[in-house]
Amino acid sequence: MASASQVAEPVLPPRSEVGVAGWARENLFGSWYSGILTVVSAAAVVLAIWFGLRWTLMSANWDVVGIIGGRFIIGGYNTDQACPGNDCFWRPQAALLMVTALLGMLWVVAAGGVVKRVAIAAAAAAALSAFLPYSMERMGLDVRLLLLANVPALAIGWALARYTPLGTGRWVAVYGVVVFLLTIILLRGSSDISFAAGPLRLHIPMPDLLRPVPTLYWGGLTLNLLLAVAGIAMSLPLGIALALGRRSHLPVVKILCVIFIEVFRGVPLITILFMSQHLVPLAFPENFPRNSLFSAGVMITLFSSAYMAENIRGGLQSLHPGQAEAARALGLAGWQTTLFISLPQAVRNVIPTIVGQFISLFKDTSLVYIIGMVDIVEIGRTFILGNPEYRVSTKEVFIFISIVFWAFTYGMSYVSRQLERTLGVGER
Amino acid sequence: MADIPKALTYRGIPVWRHAVIIQWALQIVSAIIAVSLVAWFFFNIAGSIQERDIPYGFSFLSREYQTPIGEHFLPYESSDSFLYALIVAAVNTIVVAVLGVGLATLLGILIGVARLSSSWILSKLMLAYIEFFRNVPLLVQLLFWFFIVLTLPPVREGYVLFSRIYVNNAGISFPGLVGGNLQAVGVWVGLAAASIALGALVHHLLSWREDRTGKASYPLLAGIAVAAAGGAAAWLVVGSFTGEAPLVISSPEPHGRFGRIAGGVTLRAGLLVLLVGLVIYTSAFIAEIVRAGIQSVGRGQIEASRALGLSGIDSLRQVTFPQALRVIIPPLISQYLNLTKNSSLGGAVGYTDLTNVAITMTQTAPAISIFMLIMLSYLVMSLTWSLIGNLYNRRMRIVGA
Numbered sequence: 001m002a003s004a005s006q007v008a009e010p011v012l013p014p015r016s017e018v019g020v021a022g023w024a025r026e027n028l029f030g031s032w033y034s035g036i037l038t039v040v041s042a043a044a045v046v047l048a049i050w051f052g053l054r055w056t057l058m059s060a061n062w063d064v065v066g067i068i069g070g071r072f073i074i075g076g077y078n079t080d081q082a083c084p085g086n087d088c089f090w091r092p093q094a095a096l097l098m099v100t101a102l103l104g105m106l107w108v109v110a111a112g113g114v115v116k117r118v119a120i121a122a123a124a125a126a127a128l129s130a131f132l133p134y135s136m137e138r139m140g141l142d143v144r145l146l147l148l149a150n151v152p153a154l155a156i157g158w159a160l161a162r163y164t165p166l167g168t169g170r171w172v173a174v175y176g177v178v179v180f181l182l183t184i185i186l187l188r189g190s191s192d193i194s195f196a197a198g199p200l201r202l203h204i205p206m207p208d209l210l211r212p213v214p215t216l217y218w219g220g221l222t223l224n225l226l227l228a229v230a231g232i233a234m235s236l237p238l239g240i241a242l243a244l245g246r247r248s249h250l251p252v253v254k255i256l257c258v259i260f261i262e263v264f265r266g267v268p269l270i271t272i273l274f275m276s277q278h279l280v281p282l283a284f285p286e287n288f289p290r291n292s293l294f295s296a297g298v299m300i301t302l303f304s305s306a307y308m309a310e311n312i313r314g315g316l317q318s319l320h321p322g323q324a325e326a327a328r329a330l331g332l333a334g335w336q337t338t339l340f341i342s343l344p345q346a347v348r349n350v351i352p353t354i355v356g357q358f359i360s361l362f363k364d365t366s367l368v369y370i371i372g373m374v375d376i377v378e379i380g381r382t383f384i385l386g387n388p389e390y391r392v393s394t395k396e397v398f399i400f401i402s403i404v405f406w407a408f409t410y411g412m413s414y415v416s417r418q419l420e421r422t423l424g425v426g427e428r
Numbered sequence: 429m430a431d432i433p434k435a436l437t438y439r440g441i442p443v444w445r446h447a448v449i450i451q452w453a454l455q456i457v458s459a460i461i462a463v464s465l466v467a468w469f470f471f472n473i474a475g476s477i478q479e480r481d482i483p484y485g486f487s488f489l490s491r492e493y494q495t496p497i498g499e500h501f502l503p504y505e506s507s508d509s510f511l512y513a514l515i516v517a518a519v520n521t522i523v524v525a526v527l528g529v530g531l532a533t534l535l536g537i538l539i540g541v542a543r544l545s546s547s548w549i550l551s552k553l554m555l556a557y558i559e560f561f562r563n564v565p566l567l568v569q570l571l572f573w574f575f576i577v578l579t580l581p582p583v584r585e586g587y588v589l590f591s592r593i594y595v596n597n598a599g600i601s602f603p604g605l606v607g608g609n610l611q612a613v614g615v616w617v618g619l620a621a622a623s624i625a626l627g628a629l630v631h632h633l634l635s636w637r638e639d640r641t642g643k644a645s646y647p648l649l650a651g652i653a654v655a656a657a658g659g660a661a662a663w664l665v666v667g668s669f670t671g672e673a674p675l676v677i678s679s680p681e682p683h684g685r686f687g688r689i690a691g692g693v694t695l696r697a698g699l700l701v702l703l704v705g706l707v708i709y710t711s712a713f714i715a716e717i718v719r720a721g722i723q724s725v726g727r728g729q730i731e732a733s734r735a736l737g738l739s740g741i742d743s744l745r746q747v748t749f750p751q752a753l754r755v756i757i758p759p760l761i762s763q764y765l766n767l768t769k770n771s772s773l774g775g776a777v778g779y780t781d782l783t784n785v786a787i788t789m790t791q792t793a794p795a796i797s798i799f800m801l802i803m804l805s806y807l808v809m810s811l812t813w814s815l816i817g818n819l820y821n822r823r824m825r826i827v828g829a
Binding site for chain 1: 572
């Protein structure tokens with residue numbers, strides 16, 4: 001009996017199974033072909049890094065990125081045609097400050113985590129770009145100070161949400177909508193407002209700083225982001241409505257939704273955009289103000305909502321019918337079942353595909369060149385075509401644009417993964 | 429209840445609370461809204477067309493287009509009609525779509541499988557490929573490749589690889605099979621296809637016999653042999669009738685004063701750039717689909733197949749892949765659809781695809797009519813892909829599930 005109570009000395013796994021050697025044995029040289037693949041791909045990585053770094057640091061001429069500079073961000077917004085006097089640069093920057101403050105509020109509302117990292121990264125990137133090595137003539141002190149102000153803006157937003165009753169999700173959502181509208185108004189500007197109705201005469205003079213800038217001149221990354229934000233905000237509710245319509249048992253509603261979804265999914269966005277340019281002016285009176293930005297936003301939203309509808313429909317189909325049946329058995333009305341039981345679960349189940357659709361919407365904003373809008377890609381293209389002496393630096397321009405896009409899209413998928421983890425998708 | 433007039437009830441329930449009536453009212457209201465929106469839109473357009481004297485209708489289709497189309501696979505002259513020009517452009521789009529789908533599928537499967545490799549470094553390398561090319565707009569990638577091709581030397585000073593392959597800013601030319609007599613090629617391709625079908629039939633019958641009797645019948649070998657023999661016989665027959673081989677290997681060679689390259693197979697710059705861009709972009713998506721599909725097959729399936737003595741490759745081919753396909757096919761088809769639609773970016777890189785030709789046409793023909801035709805063509809292409817996907821889905825459906 002004495003021997004039975006004796007516990008055997010635990011035997012450590014063999015040295016080849018643990019530590020670096022064990023990891024390498026399992027993950028790099030698991031079998032002979034895996035070993036070959038490892039060696040070949042390691043060689044490829046080394047070569048890519050070697051030639052990549054050599055090109056990036058020595059051959060590439062990054063001056064061209066600096067020369068285009070702020071045009072990447074705001075396009076022709078601050079040029080002489082758009083804004084005589086070139087003093088409109090503060091308007092996009094003020095909009096950026098509002099967004100940073102919004103991020104600061106979100107940080108508190110979302111209780112840190114991924115939002116905190118995104119907020120800090122955004123404010124830091126803006127503040128750091130105040131120290132770009134441009135001459136003071138090209139990038140004035142005012143520009144730099146406005147960029148630096150993003151740090152206090154973040155702090156103000158954070159403090160507002162932390163110490164005032166504004167720090168609830170509802171208020172932040174309201175503030176988000178307000179920021180978007182203010183951004184549009186600020187970028188658009190306005191001439192003096194005259195208003196006469198009978199005895200009432202109103203004349204609101206507008207400061208010269210707010211002179212109107214036609215949307216034709218809005219451009220660069222700002223344009224991409226504006227279209228993406230508007231498209232995302234509008235296409236999700238529209239997509240949900242279409243998905244519910246397609247699953248409805250009312251035949252007329254169903255057919256209308258199916259036709260809409262299939263037509264918009266079946267045709268390339270570029271064709272839809274180009275057609276909108278021809279058809280929309282015909283559908284409105286001749287003196288109706290033409291606005292490419294608006295019609296681009298509408299078309300991108302409609303296009304994206306058709307895809308969104310299919311994603312949401314997938315989520316709805318993945319639900320067990322017992323969920324809706326149980327809700328009905330508990331006495332919930334049809335709309336309550338949909339709104340409080342089916343939709344939240346459906347949307348949660350398809351977060352990755354929804355975010356994937358957001359990402360492709362953001363990428364699709366680069367197609368607005370077809371109707372003459374000058375987004376960040378078009379800025380690069382027209383610069384290269386207009387300045388043949390920079391033809392050799394084309395790679396640098398497009399690699400820079402790729403990295404900008406990549407940073408945003410990767411950020412979006414990063415947030416989505418964190419969101420999935422928080423909501424416990426696939427664990428319940 | 430008593431104070432509700434009887435006229436306002438339907439089978440004893442007030443009309444505003446009767447489910448059937450509410451549903452019908454909803455349908456009628458939404459139909460009216462939709463119809464009046466569409467009608468308003470079209471009446472306005474029709475009004476503007478009359479008011480502003482804008483041409484419309486489809487009579488332009490028989491007119492001469494009188495504009496060159498840079499790249500075309502069907503024979504085309506500027507004196508051909510608008511309708512024929514549209515067909516030529518549609519074929520351009522179909523060629524890019526079919527080539528792109530084939531190549532992107534191959535590359536995507538390769539990358540997706542490599543992403544699951546037991547070699548950590550290879551798997552991370554593929555992850556980097558997927559994450560980069562998926563997240564950058566296709567237009568940016570296309571322009572990148574486009575300007576790289578533009579920086580290549582002109583035809584006369586182009587690179588020559590292995591003294592056979594010519595690379596320059598007009599495209600890439602390499603040796604390949606070229607048909608002499610178009611009819612002879614057509615006949616041979618038809619006969620070859622028939623012998624491949626015969627080979628497939630032989631394979632099917634022999635494997636059925638093998639399954640039933642357990643006797644080794646070598647179905648794959650026999651099938652390939654039948655197909656090859658049929659193809660070779662057809663080659664001889666067609667060759668003896670026309671006096672020349674239906675297809676000959678032709679090498680590109682510089683000709684004339686400007687060093688224009690003739691012979692061989694030439695991928696012109698526009699097609700090349702569009703194809704490279706589409707294939708790289710789409711393969712990143714396909715790789716993720718393939719990875720997810722393979723991972724969706726239960727671990728037990730693979731372990732069981734290994735326990736039954738199947739080798740790694742056999743277990744992938746016979747157990748994992750057929751089950752993964754069921755998960756892979758629907759999203760794969762939607763990627764094919766995306767690729768087809770993305771080929772409309774061809775105009776940005778100098779390829780005359782359907783959209784590009786249509787945009788050019790709007791300068792000399794009514795835009796509305798053209799775009800109605802274009803939307804219809806794309807819808808037909810999309811529906812074709814959906815149809816293929818649905819047919820496959822029906823065939824692969826789990827029986828009894």
